[in-house]
Amino acid sequence: MKLSWEKKVYQELASAEQEQFARTVEEHQGLVFRTLARLVGRTYRLDDLAQEVFLRLWRGLPHFRGEAQTKTYLYRIIVNVAKDEWKRRKRAEIELPLDDPGGGWENRLHSADPNAADVLALATLKSEVDAALNELSSNERNALVLYHQEELSYQEVADALGVPINTVRTYLHRGRERLRQAIRERMGEARDELR
Amino acid sequence: MNCDEVRRKLSEHADAEALRHVRDCESCADAIVVDALTQRPKPVASAGFAARIQSELPSSPRAQSWPRAGVSAAIGLLVLIAIAVMITGSLTIHNRLLFGWLVILLGVELAALMLWLGRATRM
Numbered sequence: 655m656k657l658s659w660e661k662k663v664y665q666e667l668a669s670a671e672q673e674q675f676a677r678t679v680e681e682h683q684g685l686v687f688r689t690l691a692r693l694v695g696r697t698y699r700l701d702d703l704a705q706e707v708f709l710r711l712w713r714g715l716p717h718f719r720g721e722a723q724t725k726t727y728l729y730r731i732i733v734n735v736a737k738d739e740w741k742r743r744k745r746a747e748i749e750l751p752l753d754d755p756g757g758g759w760e761n762r763l764h765s766a767d768p769n770a771a772d773v774l775a776l777a778t779l780k781s782e783v784d785a786a787l788n789e790l791s792s793n794e795r796n797a798l799v800l801y802h803q804e805e806l807s808y809q810e811v812a813d814a815l816g817v818p819i820n821t822v823r824t825y826l827h828r829g830r831e832r833l834r835q836a837i838r839e840r841m842g843e844a845r846d847e848l849r
Numbered sequence: 850m851n852c853d854e855v856r857r858k859l860s861e862h863a864d865a866e867a868l869r870h871v872r873d874c875e876s877c878a879d880a881i882v883v884d885a886l887t888q889r890p891k892p893v894a895s896a897g898f899a900a901r902i903q904s905e906l907p908s909s910p911r912a913q914s915w916p917r918a919g920v921s922a923a924i925g926l927l928v929l930i931a932i933a934v935m936i937t938g939s940l941t942i943h944n945r946l947l948f949g950w951l952v953i954l955l956g957v958e959l960a961a962l963m964l965w966l967g968r969a970t971r972m
Contacts, residue, residue, distance in 0.1 A: 672903050672906050673903070675902075675903065675906065676899045676900065676902065676903035677899075679898070679899040679902050679903070680899040683894045683898055683899065684894075687892045687893070687894055688889050688890050688891065688892060690892075691890045691892040692890055700892055701894070701895050701898065704894065704898070705898075705901070705902060705905070708902050709902075709905070709906070709907075712906055712907070713907075779881055779885070780881070780884065780885035780888065783881070783882055783885035783886065784885065787886075798886055799886070802883060802886035802887050803886055803887060803888075803889055805887075830879065830882055830883075833882045833886075834875065834878040834879055834882055837871075837878055837881060837882060838871065838872045838878050841868045841871055841872045841878075
């Protein structure tokens with residue numbers, strides 16, 4: 655009798671924890687989806703990856719040390735899930751298409767539309783940045799996304815990546831330099847097309 | 850054409866002159882990169898995502914605190930260490946120097962194992 659009562663109490667506690675966790679999921683799912691979308695480069699399997707993030711968070715709850723670190727802890731899990739996804743893709747040798755399913759600016763420039771040059775607007779340049787982001791090392795990409803997109807401080811990025819602050823600065827500096835280089839090269843190609 | 854003019858022009862449409870400027874201008878290329886990075890994508894979670902997660906959660910996380918991954922490896926390592934200690938201990942029991950080294954080695958191995966397990970249980 656006592657055992658069944660204890661079991662009931664335990665089940666109620668577990669159920670309450672799960673309901674509370676579901677609220678946490680609702681609260682943070684936007685953050686998880688947008689960060690993953692940037693880190694893994696495209697949106698297929700995003701649901702599965704986000705689910706993996708929350709399951710790891712659930713499993714990690716007993717080791718979690720306080721509310722103040724919730725986001726950093728979550729970002730650390732997201733970064734790890736994204737790294738695992740990149741490793742999986744590398745093993746499977748999956749080719750990544752550009753984010754824009756309609757094709758890059760090269761396709762548009764070759765179109766018969768006489769105003770093709772006009773569609774080469776800033777939005778297209780930004781999608782080229784996304785494409786170039788996929789070509790960076792995972793450390794550089796993680797640091798850039800967490801710092802610029804998620805607006806974390808150097809310290810928070812360092813905590814999420816598990817590296818010293820100076821290493822974060824190096825990743826950011828090197829990553830931005832490589833993105834600038836990539837975007838300028840692509841612009842050079844586009845300019846030649848526009849001539 | 851100055852930087853402000855180029856950026857304004859690029860926000861409407863691009864032409865060869867603006868692209869040439871950006872290609873040669875570190876500051877404009879950086880502005881485009883930072884601007885692109887700070888924009889947040891807006892992917893939408895599938896309907897009922899939170900409910901699905903809730904339904905697929907294993908039992909209470911407290912019951913899951915011991916990580917499944919790594920436990921079998923840790924047990925395997927402990928068994929290996931025990932076997933190594935038994936074999937080398939019997940050989941070196943009469944040699945105090947060797948036995949001392951064996952104890953130090955054993956201590957280091959156990960400390961490394963504990964550190965590794967501590968790291969494995971973090972997430």
